[in-house]
Amino acid sequence: MLSIGTLAKRTGTKVQTIRYYEEIGLMPEPGRTAGGQRRYSDAELDRLSFIRHARQLGFPLDAIRELLALSDSPTQSCEEADTIATRQLKLVEQRIDRLQALRTELKRMIHECSGGNAADCRILGVLRDHSECLTNHDEIGA
Amino acid sequence: MLSIGTLAKRTGTKVQTIRYYEEIGLMPEPGRTAGGQRRYSDAELDRLSFIRHARQLGFPLDAIRELLALSDSPTQSCEEADTIATRQLKLVEQRIDRLQALRTELKRMIHECSGGNAADCRILGVLRDHSECLTNHDEIGA
DNA sequence: GTACAACCTCCACCCACTGTAGGTTCAAGC
DNA sequence: GCTTGAACCTACAGTGGGTGGAGGTTGTAC
Numbered sequence: 001m002l003s004i005g006t007l008a009k010r011t012g013t014k015v016q017t018i019r020y021y022e023e024i025g026l027m028p029e030p031g032r033t034a035g036g037q038r039r040y041s042d043a044e045l046d047r048l049s050f051i052r053h054a055r056q057l058g059f060p061l062d063a064i065r066e067l068l069a070l071s072d073s074p075t076q077s078c079e080e081a082d083t084i085a086t087r088q089l090k091l092v093e094q095r096i097d098r099l100q101a102l103r104t105e106l107k108r109m110i111h112e113c114s115g116g117n118a119a120d121c122r123i124l125g126v127l128r129d130h131s132e133c134l135t136n137h138d139e140i141g142a
Numbered sequence: 143m144l145s146i147g148t149l150a151k152r153t154g155t156k157v158q159t160i161r162y163y164e165e166i167g168l169m170p171e172p173g174r175t176a177g178g179q180r181r182y183s184d185a186e187l188d189r190l191s192f193i194r195h196a197r198q199l200g201f202p203l204d205a206i207r208e209l210l211a212l213s214d215s216p217t218q219s220c221e222e223a224d225t226i227a228t229r230q231l232k233l234v235e236q237r238i239d240r241l242q243a244l245r246t247e248l249k250r251m252i253h254e255c256s257g258g259n260a261a262d263c264r265i266l267g268v269l270r271d272h273s274e275c276l277t278n279h280d281e282i283g284a
Numbered sequence: 285g286t287a288c289a290a291c292c293t294c295c296a297c298c299c300a301c302t303g304t305a306g307g308t309t310c311a312a313g314c
Numbered sequence: 315g316c317t318t319g320a321a322c323c324t325a326c327a328g329t330g331g332g333t334g335g336a337g338g339t340t341g342t343a344c
Contacts, residue, residue: 003341005290015291020332035340037291046270053269056279058244061331071266078263082255085265089248092241099238102200106231113224121220123227124213127195128188137198145310147321157322158302166300177309179322203300 001031001039011048018048026051026061026068059088101137143173143181153190160190168193168203168210201230243279 008015021027027048030038050071054064063084070081105126112122126132150157163169169190172180192213196206205226212223247268254264268274 003290014333016333017331019292024331033341035291037340049272050269053272053275055331057247057269058241067266067269070260070263071270074259074261076260078255078257078260078265081260081263081265082252082257085248085252085255089245089252092245092248096238096241096245099200099234099241103231103234103238105199106227106234110224110227110231113220113227115220115224117216118212118218118220118223119216121212121223123220123223124209127192127199127209128213130191130195133195145321156302159300161323162301175310177322179309197300 001041002045004038004040007040007045007048010045011052013048013052021048021051024061026065057088058092059084063088098137105133105137143183144187146180146182149182149187149190152187153194155190155194163190163193166203168207199230200234201226205230240279247275247279 002010004015004018007013008018018027022029027044030040030044032038047068050068051064054067055061059067066084067081070076070078109123109126112126114122118124144152146157146160149155150160160169164171169186172182172186175181189210192210193206196209197203201209208226209223212218212220251265251268254268256264260266
């Protein structure tokens with residue numbers, strides 16, 4: 001049986017994060033010692049590894065919840081897993097496209113700025129006047 | 143003078159977002175009507191446009207705060223603007239690299255899954271066992 | 285038996301907003 | 315001048331995915 005700290009080290013997770021996963025029902029409530037400390041079995045280690053791995057691949061926790069449910073019922077068709085993964089792939093591809101457009105625009109801004117004072121700065125100029133942009137970048141964020 | 147709703151429409155910002163920017167000191171406190179409603183001048187329209195444009199390019203609000211300060215003192219060197227933009231470019235490039243690695247891994251998972259039941263699903267299999275991954279993807283998230 | 289690292293709960297905070305409830309003001313039409 | 319109703323106001327809760335800290339308790343090695 002593993003303490004929460006050992007489980008954390010083995011999975012590369014912070015202790016608080018494990019407790020957070022328990023709180024939101026992603027991890028089961030583990031057994032406790034007489035004194036109230038959590039003790040984990042290998043099944044829980046596997047489950048947390050699964051969660052962490054899916055997180056590394058960018059799956060949101062809700063999707064992970066579904067994937068865990070599928071993984072727990074091995075006779076079910078894996079069609080749904082495919083759907084979830086494909087959805088995630090599309091999301092990742094959208095983000096890449098968007099970030100590549102941002103990269104182009106940022107590079108251009110930086111390249112055009114010859115380094116005088118702020119009044120003539122192309123970086124600030126482009127920010128002031130959207131019409132100086134070559135690309136449309138309507139959506140917010142990265 | 144513009145109402146907050148008109149300013150919102152003109153800049154493609156939500157009304158709540160404008161009030162939020164005021165709350166965190168990114169937008170100045172505007173004038174008010176006798177009844178207490180906000181009224182904005184063109185200077186404030188320009189400032190909000192600048193903020194929104196920088197957000198579209200993915201700059202975090204703290205960076206935007208610095209960029210606004212630079213834009214307000216036109217005699218200052220624009221070196222700092224260059225530093226901020228370059229930092230942002232590097233961040234964007236890092237994210238692109240990371241997302242491209244995720245894309246590769248997701249594609250492989252989906253491709254390998256031939257669609258049986260969940261027990262044999264390659265998608266769930268890869269998630270269960272990190273050693274089946276070709277790439278290292280230590281960091282979390284997208 | 286003691287020291288102290290690791291654990292416990294509870295709560296606040298991060299970013300950048302978004303949404304809602306419950307009440308007030310402005311402007312257009314009559 | 316009066317009514318209507320859209321737009322405004324404040325205040326607060328919630329989003330995702332955690333992170334950090336205070337203040338107190340337990341487990342374990344010596």
